[in-house]
Amino acid sequence: MTYSMKTKKQQVLNLAxxxxxxxxxxxxxxxxxxxxxxxxxxxxxxxxxxxxxxxIAMVIANRHFFNSLDELQRKxxxxxxxxxxxxxxxxxxxxxxxxxxxxxxxDAEIGFLVGIIxxxxxxxxxxxxxxxx
Amino acid sequence: xxxKLKVLRAEHNLTQEQLxxxxxxxxxxxxxxxxxxxxxxxxxxxxxxxxxxxxIESIFIYAKD
Numbered sequence: 001m002t003y004s005m006k007t008k009k010q011q012v013l014n015l016a017x018x019x020x021x022x023x024x025x026x027x028x029x030x031x032x033x034x035x036x037x038x039x040x041x042x043x044x045x046x047x048x049x050x051x052x053x054x055x056i057a058m059v060i061a062n063r064h065f066f067n068s069l070d071e072l073q074r075k076x077x078x079x080x081x082x083x084x085x086x087x088x089x090x091x092x093x094x095x096x097x098x099x100x101x102x103x104x105x106x107d108a109e110i111g112f113l114v115g116i117i118x119x120x121x122x123x124x125x126x127x128x129x130x131x132x133x
Numbered sequence: 134x135x136x137k138l139k140v141l142r143a144e145h146n147l148t149q150e151q152l153x154x155x156x157x158x159x160x161x162x163x164x165x166x167x168x169x170x171x172x173x174x175x176x177x178x179x180x181x182x183x184x185x186x187x188x189i190e191s192i193f194i195y196a197k198d
Contacts, residue, residue, distance in 0.1 A: 071174050072162040132165045 011061070011068040018058040025051040072132060080125040087120050088113065135194040139167045141185050156180040 028036075029047040037043045066077060092113050099108035142152050142163075149163040156163075156177060165171035172193075173181070182189045 070158040070162050071177060072165055072171050073159065075171070132170050133161065 007068045008065075011065040015058070015061040015065045018054065018061040022051065022054045022058045025054045076125065076128045076132065079128050080121055083124040084117060084121040088117050091116050134172045135169060135196060136166065137192055137194075138163070138181065141187075141192060142167075145185065152184075155184055 025047065029044070029051045032047055033039045033044045066074060069077065095112065096108050098104045099106075142149070147155070149160045149167070153160045153163045157180070158177065162171065162173075166173055178189050178193060181192055185192065
């Protein structure tokens with residue numbers, strides 16, 4: 001795929017749309033059983049499935065976004081993803097270890113790791129972009 | 134890798150934006166190549182050479198040290 005600003009903008013909007021709809025279906029699947037449909041199992045299964053399908057669509061949108069980037073932008077994203085993967089594994093394992101050895105009071109939650117992924121990815125992308133500016 | 138992209142671009146009265154559009158990359162990518170912070174792919178180097186009607190070696194100078 002060739003690079004063009006229009007294509008990139010379209011792919012960013014497409015990815016943003018799928019990301020927000022994934023967040024919305026996740027919220028529905030999480031809080032719906034308790035606050036909306038009173039633990040109706042079929043509805044819960046339906047919304048969990050919808051959230052999963054939405055997640056797949058988000059991954060495909062992310063792939064299209066990467067393919068709309070030019071070679072330097074892809075290099076920046078690749079470096080940021082590499083740093084994110086490495087740091088997530090290290091932080092995740094350490095966090096789990098803190099939990100299993102009872103060095104922290106609370107249980108290790110997956111949400112914490114997802115938050116870390118987002119923060120590390122954002123920060124590393126900004127730093128690497130600055131390096132090539 | 135050293136390059137003469139900035140000189141060639143100036144000779145052809147092109148902005149980074151215009152050059153980027155001509156070879157289908159972003160302005161930031163042209164800027165990074167000119168500042169020698171990023172080496173382009175072979176495809177992009179060929180596109181640039183064809184645009185300026187010259188050889189790749191005339192734009193990009195590979196020095197081992």
